[in-house]
Amino acid sequence: MTRLVAGALLCLACGVACAQPPEPPPEAVEGDYTLERADSVAAGEVEVVVGAAGAGGARARGSRRVSFRGGGASGTIREGDDALAGGRVAAPFARGTLIAGRLAPRWGQGLLLGGAADPWARTALDRGARARFRGRAGEGLAYESGAGAWVAGRFDGAALAAVRGRRGPYGAGVVVARAQAQWTGSFEEPATAFELALARGGRWRAEGAVAVDDGPFEATLRARAGTRGFRPLAEPRRAGPAHALAFSVARPFERVRAEAFGAAWRWAGGRTGARAALEVGAGMGQHGSFAVGLEQQHGARREPSPRTRPGGVRQGVWAEWRGGSPAARLSLRHELWGARAFARDAVRRAMVARFEGAVPLGGRVTVTHAVWSVRRGETLYLPEPAADRLVLRSLSGSAARTRSELALPFAGGEVHLALVWRSGGTRDGTTPPTWTVEWSRRSRLAQARADDGEGGGDALRGADGTTHDRGVVRHARARQGARGAGP
Amino acid sequence: MSTGAIALVLALVLASRSAAQEFAGAGPAAGPDGAARLIEHALPDRARGLEGMVAETRWWGLDALRTRTVVVGIGAGSGRLALGLSQTGDPALGWTTLAFAAGAASARAGAGLRAVARLDRDAPWALSRAVAHSAHEIGAGAWLEPHRGWHVWASAPALARRGAPPLDRPLACGVRVGERSALWFALRAPRASDDGERACGVVLAIAPLQVWGELRDAPMRAAAGVRYEWRSCALAVRVDPHPVLGQTVRMELVGRVARGGP
Numbered sequence: 001m002t003r004l005v006a007g008a009l010l011c012l013a014c015g016v017a018c019a020q021p022p023e024p025p026p027e028a029v030e031g032d033y034t035l036e037r038a039d040s041v042a043a044g045e046v047e048v049v050v051g052a053a054g055a056g057g058a059r060a061r062g063s064r065r066v067s068f069r070g071g072g073a074s075g076t077i078r079e080g081d082d083a084l085a086g087g088r089v090a091a092p093f094a095r096g097t098l099i100a101g102r103l104a105p106r107w108g109q110g111l112l113l114g115g116a117a118d119p120w121a122r123t124a125l126d127r128g129a130r131a132r133f134r135g136r137a138g139e140g141l142a143y144e145s146g147a148g149a150w151v152a153g154r155f156d157g158a159a160l161a162a163v164r165g166r167r168g169p170y171g172a173g174v175v176v177a178r179a180q181a182q183w184t185g186s187f188e189e190p191a192t193a194f195e196l197a198l199a200r201g202g203r204w205r206a207e208g209a210v211a212v213d214d215g216p217f218e219a220t221l222r223a224r225a226g227t228r229g230f231r232p233l234a235e236p237r238r239a240g241p242a243h244a245l246a247f248s249v250a251r252p253f254e255r256v257r258a259e260a261f262g263a264a265w266r267w268a269g270g271r272t273g274a275r276a277a278l279e280v281g282a283g284m285g286q287h288g289s290f291a292v293g294l295e296q297q298h299g300a301r302r303e304p305s306p307r308t309r310p311g312g313v314r315q316g317v318w319a320e321w322r323g324g325s326p327a328a329r330l331s332l333r334h335e336l337w338g339a340r341a342f343a344r345d346a347v348r349r350a351m352v353a354r355f356e357g358a359v360p361l362g363g364r365v366t367v368t369h370a371v372w373s374v375r376r377g378e379t380l381y382l383p384e385p386a387a388d389r390l391v392l393r394s395l396s397g398s399a400a401r402t403r404s405e406l407a408l409p410f411a412g413g414e415v416h417l418a419l420v421w422r423s424g425g426t427r428d429g430t431t432p433p434t435w436t437v438e439w440s441r442r443s444r445l446a447q448a449r450a451d452d453g454e455g456g457g458d459a460l461r462g463a464d465g466t467t468h469d470r471g472v473v474r475h476a477r478a479r480q481g482a483r484g485a486g487p
Numbered sequence: 488m489s490t491g492a493i494a495l496v497l498a499l500v501l502a503s504r505s506a507a508q509e510f511a512g513a514g515p516a517a518g519p520d521g522a523a524r525l526i527e528h529a530l531p532d533r534a535r536g537l538e539g540m541v542a543e544t545r546w547w548g549l550d551a552l553r554t555r556t557v558v559v560g561i562g563a564g565s566g567r568l569a570l571g572l573s574q575t576g577d578p579a580l581g582w583t584t585l586a587f588a589a590g591a592a593s594a595r596a597g598a599g600l601r602a603v604a605r606l607d608r609d610a611p612w613a614l615s616r617a618v619a620h621s622a623h624e625i626g627a628g629a630w631l632e633p634h635r636g637w638h639v640w641a642s643a644p645a646l647a648r649r650g651a652p653p654l655d656r657p658l659a660c661g662v663r664v665g666e667r668s669a670l671w672f673a674l675r676a677p678r679a680s681d682d683g684e685r686a687c688g689v690v691l692a693i694a695p696l697q698v699w700g701e702l703r704d705a706p707m708r709a710a711a712g713v714r715y716e717w718r719s720c721a722l723a724v725r726v727d728p729h730p731v732l733g734q735t736v737r738m739e740l741v742g743r744v745a746r747g748g749p
Contacts, residue, residue: 288633323633328596330631332641332660334674349683351658351676353641355629357598367627369643371658371676373683398679400657402646421647424679 022125022133023381024392025117026302027237034083035126035390036134039076041069041442048413049388049440056432065388070445075101076134084389088134096145097129103142104128104135105151107164108186108195109207112175113137113151115238119301120246120263120275122209122222124238133390137235149173155234162234177233203230205242219249228268239303241265241273256282269306273299288323315343329356337378347375350395352382363408373398387416387440399424413441508644508654509554509573509584512542513712513723513737515690515699517638517663517671521741522560522569528642528659529599529628531590535562537744547733551577565591567599575653578608582653590628598629601644605652622650638663655680667692671701681705706730712737719743 024033041047046068054060063080075089088101106114106128114127114137126135129144138160140153148165155177164173164184171186186195194208205226212219224244231239246263262276275298281291297314314337322331330353337348350372359365374380374396382393384403393401405418421433512523518530522538525531538561544554552575560569571586582605590599603624606617628642641660645652661673669690677683688701688710697714712725720742727735 284633321639323639324596324631328593328598328629328631330596330629330639330641332639334660346682349677351660351674351683353629353643353658353660355598355627355641357596357629367629367646369627369641369646369658373677373679398677400643400676402643423647 022383022390022392023118024394025126025238027235031394033392033394035392036084036136037388037390038132038134039067039069039074040388041067041074044070044445045442046070046445047440047442049438051436051438053434053436055434058432067388068445083391086136086139093143094145096143096147096149099142099144100140102134102136102139103151103153104131104137105142105144105149106131107149107162107173108171108184108188109193109209110238111195111197111205111207112173112182112184112232113162113234115232115235115240117238119241119244119265119273120261122220122246122248156236158233160234175233180233182233197226197230197232199230201229203227205230217249217251220247222246224265237303241267241303256280267300267303269304271300271304271308273297273301273311275301284321284323287325287329288321290319290321292319293317312339314339314347315341316348317343327358330354346373347378348380349373350380350382359406361408363406366403366405366407368403369400370395370402371400387438397424410439411441413439415439508652508656509544509575510542510556510558510571510586511544511737512540512741513725513739514714515671515688515712516673516686516701516710517661517669517688517690518640521743522558523556523571523739525560525567525569525588525590525599526558526571526586526601528640528644529588529590529601529626530630530640530642531567531588531592531597531599532560532562533592533594533597535564537561538741540739540741542737542739544735544737546735547729548735549733562592565593567592567597574608576608581608582606583608583612595632596630599627601626601628605650622648622652624648624652626656636665661686665690667697
């Protein structure tokens with residue numbers, strides 16, 4: 001009964017929600033951003049990928065990747081890949097897991113380690129062992145077990161050490177870096193979670209979340225409070241707002257599923273921000289779906305600098321359809337954002353079509369064509385899914401982008417060719433095309449063990465991927481600090 | 488018609504919001520138009536057979552700006568091929584267009600590619616000049632029938648190009664509900680000079696006639712047309728009034744042999 005009342009209160013208080021699309025985190029520099037997918041290799045498998053890429057007449061760059069999983073160990077090593085250089089290896093050790101390389105731990109609600117990138121998000125997409133994407137918070141050595149965890153490495157350019165103990169739902173830990181210490185205490189259960197973090201000078205931050213799962217009805221509520229000067233030592237740019245309130249609700253109605261979310265936050269400088277959205281989606285046959293969404297954004301989405309102009313109201317509407325069969329599949333999306341009510345006075349508009357079809361010799365061809373028009377000071381992100389990553393393309397101006405891909409079985413593996421060209425958006429109207437050639441092969445090392453199956457459920461190549469990854473323009477925002485961004 | 492007036496019209500053409508070009512038939516914008524639709528939008532028809540089409544377009548009421556078009560298409564199995572030739576305008580400012588399109592279609596889906604080459608008519612034709620000075624355009628399109636009577640399409644007629652085409656034609660997509668009588672809605676992506684275009688229309692089949700009307704925005708305008716079908720031939724007329732540019736009239740004559748579903 002308590003859950004029902006909580007859910008009803010959430011509905012009354014908020015009214016609207018929606019899926020949370022990926023967006024570059026606050027530490028990302030302006031431009032494209034690459035998210036690395038969690039390992040997709042199955043237990044007892046090793047995947048080898050050799051590739052080359054180039055643009056126009058420039059010299060080609062080679063790259064190599066090896067991913068493996070077996071005997072409880074897993075890892076990915078990359079070379080020659082600018083966006084995702086480095087690697088990560090995890091192995092069982094002393095009833096836990098020892099991890100070396102790139103680290104992206106998450107403790108509790110993420111107030112000290114593993115904070116969410118967006119003020120409206122409850123959990124980070126790229127932090128924690130079960131995250132959809134492998135993050136790049138730091139590098140070093142970490143150990144995780146049911147009883148506790150420790151981390152030693154370099155985070156945000158400084159040496160850092162952290163240790164945490166757990167007993168049942170309770171946890172407590174300390175993070176030490178730059179001759180400072182920060183303390184955390186947390187409580188975690190499936191339906192409720194709470195974390196309190198303390199720093200020197202009496203600075204503190206607390207966050208609690210409640211989830212209601214009452215049959216088809218799902219709702220979450222998250223609240224955060226604290227002092228303005230609090231910043232986690234490990235990831236100061238993911239400090240997020242000092243005060244925030246967010247909710248989400250979802251409920252299916254026959255074949256239609258409605259989701260809504262809302263969030264409001266206040267940054268340290270007193271600037272505020274808010275976001276609310278409603279998304280309604282329906283399945284259409286075995287492979288088809290249709291979804292439509294409405295959203296309103298207001299204020300600063302990232303921690304604003306003192307020179308940042310206050311962001312104006314943006315209202316957006318989008319619709320997406322996908323249909324067909326594995327032999328021929330078509331996806332269409334239209335997105336419109338305006339500075340006035342009902343998305344009038346358009347500031348961002350995008351249209352994307354994607355066709356995927358089977359070709360002879362067991363291959364597949366995919367053509368994705370995106371056309372956009374973005375007013376000065378605004379940015380639009382176009383997700384570009386690949387086998388091992390999701391690239392968020394930063395779009396501006398008025399231009400079009402076409403990506404043609406061909407995948408064919410070759411030499412016991414698969415060869416993947418991609419050609420991308422863009423027209424418009426530059427002074428002379430064109431940019432040199434870029435190309436990628438990649439050969440990948442998966443081999444079985446040994447018989448899979450049942451206890452190796454951590455992950456592996458998110459098959460990448462040849463699958464649909466998640467809705468967010470396959471979507472077209474997945475997120476739009478006003479560029480922070482851009483002149484003329486406000487109304 | 489003076490040269491200056493033609494230049495003005497061409498400038499308006501560049502800025503106009505028409506989505507069609509040399510090989511657009513006189514049928515409704517949502518098709519199907521057979522080989523002409525394959526050439527113009529890279530959308531192959533699901534029907535097979537041999538088809539020939541001749542058409543003439545009189546742009547904005549200007550006698551000096553006419554387009555004469557011939558298209559031949561063939562469909563066998565799931566393959567579709569089409570070849571088109573057109574000539575637009577007076578020799579001083581006009582151009583000749585050669586187009587080729589290929590695609591594959593089944594009863595539920597289709598995809599195609601188109602390639603277009605244009606050469607100005609202001610100098611005598613020569614192969615070397617055609618190679619060096621012609622403008623090129625490559626496009627692609629695809630359609631699906633997710634449910635019977637629902638037809639969804641996406642067409643990007645100019646995915647890549649060299650030289651300036653008479654019209655900038657970005658991605659367009661739409662949905663048609665119905666078979667011979669149908670409702671449709673279409674969206675065209677924005678260009679650097681505009682905010683995109685939205686269009687809707689209705690097609691009514693009253694044998695042996697088929698009549699249609701459509702509305703487009705920015706600026707708001709309407710178009711209408713009628714097609715008369717007799718055995719394997721069809722004659723169609725389409726009128727597109729524009730509040731600024733004037734009235735465009737298209738006529739087409741289509742002959743088909745041994746057409747049928749795949």
